[in-house]
Each structure stands twice: as structure tokens, then as C-alpha cells.
Amino acid sequence: MRDIRCLAQNGLKVSPSLLAADFGDLNRQIAEVTTAGADLLHLDIMDGHFVPNLTMGPPVLKSIRPCSELIFDTHLMIAEPLKYVTAFAEAGADHLTFHLESENDPLAVIKAIRAAGCTVGISLKPATPPEAIHPYLPEIDLVLVMTVEPGFGGQSFMANMVPKIRALRERIDDLALPILLEVDGGIDEHTVSAAVDAGAGVLVAGTAVFRHPDGMKAAIARLKGQK
Template identity: 55%
Template sequence: MIKISPSILASDFANLERESKTMVAAGADMLHVDVMDGHFVPNISLGAPVVAALRPKLPITFDVHLMITNPLQYLPDFVKAGSDIITFHYESDDDPREVIRAIRAAGKRVGVSVKPKTPAQEIFPLLEEVDMVLVMTVEPGFGGQKFMDDMLPKIRQIREKANALGKTDLDIQVDGGIADATAPLVAAAGANVLVAGSSLFRQDDYAAGILKLRRAAEEAYAK
């Protein structure tokens, strides 16, 4: 099943609540919240207060992506704020299994993300412990980057390994340069959760944009 997770990093921050509500009404499956600390990545973005402010307004899954150096330090804030899925980076300074245990103990779904230069094999030992793997298809830290098609083999390798382990329900998410032209590529490789930012928020009709993106991915994923 294809899931669409619009990245609110690409929204108009002056109208964040309105735009988020419109995207939810348009058929989004979840909302992607990019959290950057200015250290793990060279940018600063949204934090737990934003999640907490939006949570009562939006009846949708909050898909929170922690691009931060020390996820364990800030995890309680994002749990309290109302995150549903918390994804941390394998390359962060904290021990991956400690982070996984902490997220799971808080009753949240667990995601692990890998930067483009991290081989798929690095996270194979973690596949049975997480609910989702996020494959970055751009370098994390900035929106609007060009899709890196050399990440397609990585997606395929993770899907094949997950299936071999019997983890057929593993969500594989992709983030970076996802649009109508790239959605079929990542879906054919095995990704089923698509993060889309500027390609959705720049459209006048969010519902039409989500539908078109979903159909493009579904046709490729089913093959």
C-alpha cells in the first residue's frame, strides 16, 4: 500500500495550520515533520513545540524525522508533543539499539534513516527491530534538492533483505526529490511511503497532486 507523507518543511510557515489541514483533507496519509538541529545537518528547522501546537488540530499520523546528533536527548520532548512515528538517523551519535528501545518503550513506532553514503548493509541487523526504514534520496538538511537515482539499488536491497527475513510489512520510506516522475522509480524498487515537499505544496490543488503521485507510485509498486 502506498502512503503519501507531505513534508511541512515546504509549506508556508505563516499559514502552517491552514496548509496542514488542507493537505490532510486532500488525502495525505501522514504528515512529515523534518527536525534539524544545525549540527547533524547544516540547517535548523522545526522542533517539538511545533509538533505540540499542531497535534490537537490534525487527526493524522505525525511522521517525525529527527535529523539531530543526539536523538535520545530530545526524544522525550517529541514523545510528549504527540509524535506517532519517530525516525532517527543511523549516523547519529547515539547507539541505534538504545534509540530503538527508547522509542518503543514510549509506545511509538520506530523508524531508522540512512544518508546517501551509508550502505544498505549497515542497517540490515536492525531491520527486524524497526517499523520503517527511511532512505534519503538527497543529502539531508535542505529541501528542493534533485533526486539521486543511484539510491534505487539501496531501496531494492533493503526490501529484498526485509522480505528474506520475513519482515514483509516493513515500510520503506523515501525522502528527497519525490515527484510524479520519480515516484514510480522508488515504488518499483520497493518503497511504499513517499515524502513529498515542494512538489506537493507548490500545487494549487493538493488533492489532485496527492492523487496523481499516489497513482504513479501504485502502478509501479504493483509490478
């Protein structure tokens, strides 16, 4: 069963971002990153409105779904996630994370994602304080902290986001909720320790995995070896 709730709460998980892969050879790239030790596959969905970039839509997910048993960790960086929940779920998404800053009511989006049969995550942009997500924590399965401004891969890790990661880790633990805490943006073998020490349990890494000079297996091993 492809369900993030079946992942152990302890130990680091790596969710390589497909945005950094070679889109001319996706099936082979996905097979290689799976063999290399990926725990999930992160899919960045951008609409050119909520963030200044366009990426993939449901047809891409549908085309790669048959070649992978990894959990599709689908990050909706779109203005109106309610319009697309069903399409992405039907295309093969297992988990849908939407932004608290999107235009739709968060509780309505959560309800729609549950109804579509997916697990639910909420992401926060760098400027959004951790307290903004507190009312929704009991309703979700994952929190995604952006440590770059969303929109493009290959950006540098924002160290000033570390206190936010730590604050969310403490809040989740205080409430004893089975929520995964994911971090996305500038994660590599040099920045991972700061995120992990603050309490991150799932690491999104694109360039640092798919384009590592020593290969994907070495990249994932080094990320997981930091803690």
C-alpha cells in the first residue's frame, strides 16, 4: 500500500524531486533513484500563477505511475488546489500537499483530498509563520516547510527557516500527532544537518540527488548518514 502513514516516524526519509531529473529519460531516472534508496518521489506541480514557473500536470503523473511503486509525494504549488485534487488523484498521486497561502479554504481542500483517497499535507512559504498552520495540524498527515521561495529548483537553503522547523517539530511532538515534517529547498549534504537537527524527518532534494557527481545512491546515502 502506497501510504505515507505507513512510513516509520523515526529515521530519515528522502523524497527526491523529479523536477531535477532528465525529462527525456524519466522512466530510467525513476528506476535508478528507486534503486538508490529513495523513500518517496517528490513531484513539484507549478501553475505559473501561484509561483512563477510551469512544470507538470496530471498527464505526466499518469504516464510515470506504471513504472514506479514509490509514494508519489505531490506538492501542489497552485493557486486553486480544489480545482485539481481529483485530476491528480486519478492520475496516480498518493499524497497531496497544498499551500496554506493558496486561494482556497484549507479545510475544504483537506476534505477534498481525503475524499479523493489521498493523504494530506500543508506547505508553508518562508514568510508564513509556523503558528498559521496550528489549527490544521490535527487534520493532516504532513507539514512541508519551504526553505527557499517556491518556484525554481537549485536555490540556496535559507538558514533563517531553521527556527520554523524547530518550532513545528516541538508543536507536533507536544500534541503527539503522527505527522511527518518535511523540508524542501536547498537540501544537500552541506545543509542537511541543520534541517535534521531542527527536527525534519523527510528531506526533499532535487539537484543534490539527480545531479550528484558521485551518483544518486551516494547522494541519498550521504543525506541519510547525517543523523
